[in-house]
Amino acid sequence: MNKNKEQSKIPKSNLSTKQKCIIFFLLLISFFAGVLFIGDKKQNSFSNPHPLIDPSRSLISQENFFSTIEPLRKDLKEIVAKHEKEGSKIGLYFEFLNTGANVSINQESRFWPASLSKMPTAFVVMKKIELGEWKLDNELILYYEDRNDAFGDLYKKQVGTRLTIEELLKELLINSDDTAHRILVRNLEGADFEEMLSALGMEDLYNKDYDTTAKEYSRIMRSLYTSSFLKREYSTMLLTWLSETPFNDFLGSGTPKDVVFSHKIGEHDPESTYLDSGIVYVLNRPYLLTVMIDTKNSGGREKAKEIMKEISKASYSYVSNY
Numbered sequence: 001m002n003k004n005k006e007q008s009k010i011p012k013s014n015l016s017t018k019q020k021c022i023i024f025f026l027l028l029i030s031f032f033a034g035v036l037f038i039g040d041k042k043q044n045s046f047s048n049p050h051p052l053i054d055p056s057r058s059l060i061s062q063e064n065f066f067s068t069i070e071p072l073r074k075d076l077k078e079i080v081a082k083h084e085k086e087g088s089k090i091g092l093y094f095e096f097l098n099t100g101a102n103v104s105i106n107q108e109s110r111f112w113p114a115s116l117s118k119m120p121t122a123f124v125v126m127k128k129i130e131l132g133e134w135k136l137d138n139e140l141i142l143y144y145e146d147r148n149d150a151f152g153d154l155y156k157k158q159v160g161t162r163l164t165i166e167e168l169l170k171e172l173l174i175n176s177d178d179t180a181h182r183i184l185v186r187n188l189e190g191a192d193f194e195e196m197l198s199a200l201g202m203e204d205l206y207n208k209d210y211d212t213t214a215k216e217y218s219r220i221m222r223s224l225y226t227s228s229f230l231k232r233e234y235s236t237m238l239l240t241w242l243s244e245t246p247f248n249d250f251l252g253s254g255t256p257k258d259v260v261f262s263h264k265i266g267e268h269d270p271e272s273t274y275l276d277s278g279i280v281y282v283l284n285r286p287y288l289l290t291v292m293i294d295t296k297n298s299g300g301r302e303k304a305k306e307i308m309k310e311i312s313k314a315s316y317s318y319v320s321n322y
Contacts, residue, residue, distance in 0.1 A: 254312025
């Protein structure tokens with residue numbers, strides 16, 4: 001699979017301010033949620049005065065639970081329609097995570113996932129760690145056939161190099177390293193992936209041509225946010241590493257640098273397909289955004305960057321200023 005080569009950075013061992021923010025944000029929610037429900041199993045009116053209401057409402061104030069996103073829906077549809085007239089094919093899914101209010105445009109349109117396919121691999125590996133079948137400090141060996149220079153620098157290492165699973169996961173998610181992906185996949189089985197997709201109810205993630213949709217793929221990111229497949233500590237690890245990626249010239253170009261954005265990009269240059277999917281952590285107003293673009297008839301990568309930035313800026317502006 002051909003992709004543009006991009007500069008890679010070796011993950012730093014120390015947590016950055018951005019990483020600390022996302023970990024603090026996620027752990028703070030978990031802490032207060034636990035406090036709310038410790039005690040009487042009957043959940044009396046003292047411990048929870050609104051037992052029929054989403055308990056997260058006790059953690060986040062009313063103004064951050066708006067459900068009116070019709071103006072954003074209109075703006076996004078106009079942006080997509082404008083660029084479709086110029087020859088681009090676009091699939092889009094937006095979800096305001098506090099309420100589930102969403103916008104889905106061309107939800108049946110399918111795209112080659114490129115490096116977005118690395119997320120299911122990360123899920124399968126982390127589930128094995130959660131179950132105790134693997135450990136983060138277990139080592140896997142680099143074989144000659146694992147080497148791939150499309151993304152990342154691991155292909156430069158000598159055959160026979162031993163790498164921990166944690167190192168491989170970081171390279172996979174931060175630098176989108178193709179060599180790391182090959183090493184991990186080689187040590188997994190098809191049944192591992194089938195079990196993961198079945199557990200998430202995502203058997204239709206890919207069609208027979210291995211294409212996916214923006215709406216269906218978004219469920220992967222949502223499951224990380226809700227920690228519905230992996231336990232919170234493991235979901236937090238993946239989200240933290242995803243926030244460290246240097247590839248921010250797609251959707252990342254439309255959000256402020258100080259706002260945490262945990263996301264995964266994908267590129268397939270021969271077909272001019274470009275993808276980005278992730279969670280933007282606007283304070284108390286997180287949202288999920290997935291955009292898939294085919295620009296082979298409208299300008300290639302530069303056109304995709306333009307479209308991504310426009311969609312991302314419109315989404316961020318609405319959520320942060322409503």
